[in-house]
Structures are given as structure tokens and as C-alpha cells.
Amino acid sequence: MNLVSPTNMSVLINGASGTGKEYVAQRIHKLSRRAKQPFIAIDCGAIPKELAASEFFGHVKGSFTGALTDKTGAFVAANGGTIFLDEIGNLSYEVQIQLLRALQERKIRPVGSNKEIQVDVRLVSATNENLEQAIEKGTFREDLYHRINEFTLRMPQLKDRREDILLFANFFLDQANRELDKHLIGFDEKASKALLEYQWPGNLRQMKNIVRRATLLAQDKLITLNELSELKSPVAPSAAGMPLRNEETEKQQIIEALKQTGYNKSRAAQLLGIDRKTLYNKLKLYGIEL
Numbered sequence: 001m002n003l004v005s006p007t008n009m010s011v012l013i014n015g016a017s018g019t020g021k022e023y024v025a026q027r028i029h030k031l032s033r034r035a036k037q038p039f040i041a042i043d044c045g046a047i048p049k050e051l052a053a054s055e056f057f058g059h060v061k062g063s064f065t066g067a068l069t070d071k072t073g074a075f076v077a078a079n080g081g082t083i084f085l086d087e088i089g090n091l092s093y094e095v096q097i098q099l100l101r102a103l104q105e106r107k108i109r110p111v112g113s114n115k116e117i118q119v120d121v122r123l124v125s126a127t128n129e130n131l132e133q134a135i136e137k138g139t140f141r142e143d144l145y146h147r148i149n150e151f152t153l154r155m156p157q158l159k160d161r162r163e164d165i166l167l168f169a170n171f172f173l174d175q176a177n178r179e180l181d182k183h184l185i186g187f188d189e190k191a192s193k194a195l196l197e198y199q200w201p202g203n204l205r206q207m208k209n210i211v212r213r214a215t216l217l218a219q220d221k222l223i224t225l226n227e228l229s230e231l232k233s234p235v236a237p238s239a240a241g242m243p244l245r246n247e248e249t250e251k252q253q254i255i256e257a258l259k260q261t262g263y264n265k266s267r268a269a270q271l272l273g274i275d276r277k278t279l280y281n282k283l284k285l286y287g288i289e290l
């Protein structure tokens with residue numbers, strides 16, 4: 001990351017939900033010569049497909065129903081700086097073509113306008129999909145893939161960074177101490193062991209939330225297992241106290257959580273201690289259809 005940050009190269013960050021993709025994108029921006037210019041983040045998974053072009057390139061008043069005023073798009077807003085496209089695999093084929101053109105020609109045209117605007121933006125994108133597979137399936141353009149992927153960063157899952165788990169837990173504890181005006185000093189032995197053994201399906205985001213809640217609940221100087229009940233298997237009572245062993249266990253836990261919540265995905269995600277987006281990704285991963 002230190003090597004690529006100061007350059008103007010397009011970076012593709014690949015990793016599961018909550019592994020820190022946006023955090024890294026911001027670091028790349030801060031370590032670049034563009035640091036004082038804007039950093040504009042867009043979640044391509046959250047914008048309706050038909051509004052994506054207007055979100056990126058802006059539009060002129062009256063160019064489509066609902067375009068009541070002129071709108072500045074993200075490319076113009078980020079001019080001189082960095083644009084971060086999260087979940088880039090979600091863009092429609094049509095918008096992918098427009099995006100490629102904007103990147104190649106360094107010019108954009110707002111929807112409904114015939115004037116082109118020169119832009120200078122550095123692109124950092126993120127995905128938790130395998131875009132090479134998407135290319136094979138024909139849902140992602142290969143030419144765009146090469147353009148956005150001059151350099152790839154792969155974010156490991158938290159469970160595969162065992163040596164970093166306690167470092168992150170203590171970092172989030174310090175953060176929560178400051179935020180909540182608490183003065184905890186660490187985790188007791190059983191709590192540390194549980195942190196190390198847990199599978200962290202929601203990665204760093206899940207850990208940050210769990211540690212923050214534990215910090216709030218803790219009565220003493222150290223966080224104990226009592227405050228980390230999520231780590232003792234959030235769902236299946238038969239597996240209480242056992243860490244998730246493998247993907248099959250995780251799949252079973254997800255199915256169990258869905259059953260327990262009457263197939264309400266938001267509540268199931270809550271019960272599992274992961275965010276909804278992570279749950280959606282896992283449903284896809286394990287081929288669970290509702």
C-alpha cells in the first residue's frame with residue numbers, strides 16, 4: 001500500500017465485507033499527493049441502477065423525471081482528488097461502458113447535457129466478488145477490469161490474521177474507551193482466547209462493534225467472557241461456547257438464525273452479530289435461497 005499510494009495508479013481492493021476496504025482506500029488517498037483534495041466514496045451496491053450515471057456524472061435539470069435541479073456528479077466533486085467505488089461489481093453493463101470512457105478520456109458528460117467536462121480523478125475501487133468470474137459470466141467488462149485494476153490489494157479475512165486479532169481488539173478497545181469515557185485496560189485470559197478462536201464472519205466491523213459493546217458493559221478493568229456473549233456461538237445452543245469450526249458450521253448457524261427469526265434477514269443478521277450486507281453475501285456464498 002505504501003508503494004502504490006503516492007502514484008496515480010487505479011487500485012482494486014478485493015476482500016470480504018468488513019475487512020477494511022474503505023479504510024484502506026482512505027489511507028491510499030491520505031498517503032497520496034491528492035490528500036488535500038476531496039475523497040468521494042460511492043457505494044455502487046446502494047444506488048439504484050438507473051441513477052448510477054447521474055450519481056457519477058451529474059445531470060442537468062429536466063433530463064429525466066425527478067431531475068428537478070442540476071446535479072453535480074461524483075467525478076466533478078472529486079476533481080483533483082480520489083473517487084472510491086465500493087462494490088464496483090454491482091454496476092450495470094451500460095454504466096460500466098460510461099465509466100470506462102470517463103476514465104480513458106478523462107472527460108465526463110452530465111446526463112442530458114451536451115457539454116463535456118475535463119476531470120482529473122484517481123480511482124480506487126473495491127469488491128467482494130470474484131470479478132474474473134463475473135467477466136467469464138459476461139456481467140463485468142474485461143476492458144474496464146484492466147483499467148480499474150492497475151494494482152490489486154487483497155484484504156485477508158480477520159480469522160486468517162490470527163497474529164493481528166489481539167492487536168485489533170486492543171486498538172478498538174482504546175477507541176471505545178475514548179468514545180465512551182471508560183478506562184478499561186484489556187481482555188482477561190478467557191476473553192482473549194475466545195477472540196482468537198472466533199471465526200469473525202463480519203471481520204473488523206464486527207469486532208469493532210462487539211468490542212465497543214463489551215467496553216460499555218464491562219464493570220471491571222478487564223473485559224471478560226461475560227461481555228463477549230456473541231463469541232460463545234451466537235445461535236445454536238448446542239454449540240454454546242464452541243467457536244465456529246468451519247464453513248459448514250457457519251452455514252448451519254445462518255440457517256438456524258433465519259429459522260429463529262422467522263426468516264427476517266435484518267433480525268437474523270443482528271442475532272449473528274454481522275451486518276445485513278455481510279449476511280446477504282453469505283447467503284449468496286452458501287447458496288441459501290429464501
Ligand SMILES: Nc1ncnc2c1ncn2[C@@H]1O[C@H](COP(=O)(O)OP(=O)(O)OP(=O)(O)O)[C@@H](O)[C@H]1O
Binds near residue numbers: 016086205
Ligand atoms: N486497519 C484498520 N485500523 C483500524 N480500524 C479499521 C482498520 N480497517 C478497518 N477498520 C474499521 O473497521 C470497520 C470496517 O472497515 P471498512 O468499512 O473499511 O470495511 P469494508 O471492507 O469497506 O466493508 P464493506 O465491504 O462492508 O463496505 C470500520 O469501522 C473501519 O474504521
